[in-house]
Amino acid sequence: MNTSHTSHLHDHVFLGASHDENAKRTLWVVALTVVMMVGEIAAGYLTGSMALLADGFHMATHAGALGIAAAAYAYARRHASSARYSFGTGKVGDLGGFASALVLGLVAIGIGIESLMRLFEPTQVDFGTATLIAIAGLLVNIVSALLLSGSHDHHPHEHGHDHGHSHHGHDNNLRSAYVHVLADAVTSILAIIALLAGRYLGWVWLDPAMGIVGALVIARWAWTLIRDTSGVLLDRTDDHVADEIREILEASGGAKITDLHVWRVGPQARAAIVSVLGDASITADTIRERLAPVHEVTHLTVEYRSV
Numbered sequence: 597m598n599t600s601h602t603s604h605l606h607d608h609v610f611l612g613a614s615h616d617e618n619a620k621r622t623l624w625v626v627a628l629t630v631v632m633m634v635g636e637i638a639a640g641y642l643t644g645s646m647a648l649l650a651d652g653f654h655m656a657t658h659a660g661a662l663g664i665a666a667a668a669y670a671y672a673r674r675h676a677s678s679a680r681y682s683f684g685t686g687k688v689g690d691l692g693g694f695a696s697a698l699v700l701g702l703v704a705i706g707i708g709i710e711s712l713m714r715l716f717e718p719t720q721v722d723f724g725t726a727t728l729i730a731i732a733g734l735l736v737n738i739v740s741a742l743l744l745s746g747s748h749d750h751h752p753h754e755h756g757h758d759h760g761h762s763h764h765g766h767d768n769n770l771r772s773a774y775v776h777v778l779a780d781a782v783t784s785i786l787a788i789i790a791l792l793a794g795r796y797l798g799w800v801w802l803d804p805a806m807g808i809v810g811a812l813v814i815a816r817w818a819w820t821l822i823r824d825t826s827g828v829l830l831d832r833t834d835d836h837v838a839d840e841i842r843e844i845l846e847a848s849g850g851a852k853i854t855d856l857h858v859w860r861v862g863p864q865a866r867a868a869i870v871s872v873l874g875d876a877s878i879t880a881d882t883i884r885e886r887l888a889p890v891h892e893v894t895h896l897t898v899e900y901r902s903v
Contacts, residue, residue, distance in 0.1 A: 619669035622773050625740040626666050629659040632736045636729065654703070655733070658776050661699040665773040668692025683895065686862025689769030690828040696772035697821035700779060704815035707783070711807030721803060723795035730787040737781035744774045767863045768825050775817050783810045831859040837866050837892050848886050850875045854901075858893070867895040876902040 633655035672688035675681065786806040793799040838858040845851050851874030858868045868890075872883055880900040887896065 619666065619673070621743050622662065622666045622669060622770065624743050625773060625777065626659065626662045628736055628740055628743075629655060629662055632733065633659050655780075657699060657703050658780055661696040661776050662773050664692050664696050664699070665689075665769050668769050683861040683867060686865055687828060687860070689767055689863065690825045693768035693772035693821060694825040694829060696769075696776065697818050697825060700772075700776060700814060700821070701818035703779070704811045704818055707807055707814070708811035711804040711811060714804035714807070715801065718800055718804075721791070721794060721800070723791050727788060727791045727795070730784045730791060734781060734784035734788065737777050737784060740777040741774070741781065744770065744777060768821070768828065772821055772825075775821055779810075779814045779817060782813055783807075786810045828860050834858045834860055834866055834892070837868070837890060840890050841868065841870060841887060841893075844886055844890070845870075845872065845883070850878050851883060851900075855899075861895060864892075865894040866892045867897075868893045869897045869899070871899040871901075873901050873903060878902070 636655060668688050668691065672685040675685050675688075677684075786809060787803070790799075790803040790806040793802045838856055841856065841858065842853060845853055851872045853870065854873050855871035856869070858866055861867045868887075870883065870887070872878075872880075878900070880898040883898045883900060884896060887893065887898075
């Protein structure tokens, strides 16, 4: 068997091209969220407003999730060249995104339960104060979304050129931060609509009803993020790249794939192990040359055996 690996000098640094820029953007959003959170909690204690306190502690859960994203960026950068990680730290962001998605799911459950309770047992609402809080929160979320929108990696339902769920080039860590900000913005918008309707139309029931709608929307985003990040963490096969490898080798002839593994090791990086059975005239280097156009694969191992 002729086995060819990438050079042992390969650095295994598979961080995304915008890693450092995204890390800075996330830190700014964390700072904004923490300032808003501290301000709301302090104002809540000073004014005795439960609405302010509740929104402040809700903001704290998002600050925690965004903090996870920031920590993931820092850890991935710090250990990018560590020999302790066989394929680098390119997937740390997906781990952070997965943890963040779990927090988002818990937030959705909490909002849903609280909304259901208020639907059946309405509570007194200070519509004026609550509306101002919601507007302030929305403004913070708009600024945060603008800070995170410099990359195309964050959209909840965006797909790469593979038209599937492998998200070529997508930074799931930044995406998780963006989804948290977006979720907060949606709840703020729904709250403003409901509070205005309650204040001017007397529709008190609309506030908890909108809360349930918001919880369902957030739960859906959380599930999508959990599905995509868990697939990366479990080394799900990248079908698009695998199909491309098969097509190239089958079209060139003289070689048959007996085993193929393709998985994501970073936002823009894929690793592949290709086992091939073929003619004596073909070598592992020949296979490597044929697969050179598959630009997504940055770590290639070829196992070749002649007939």
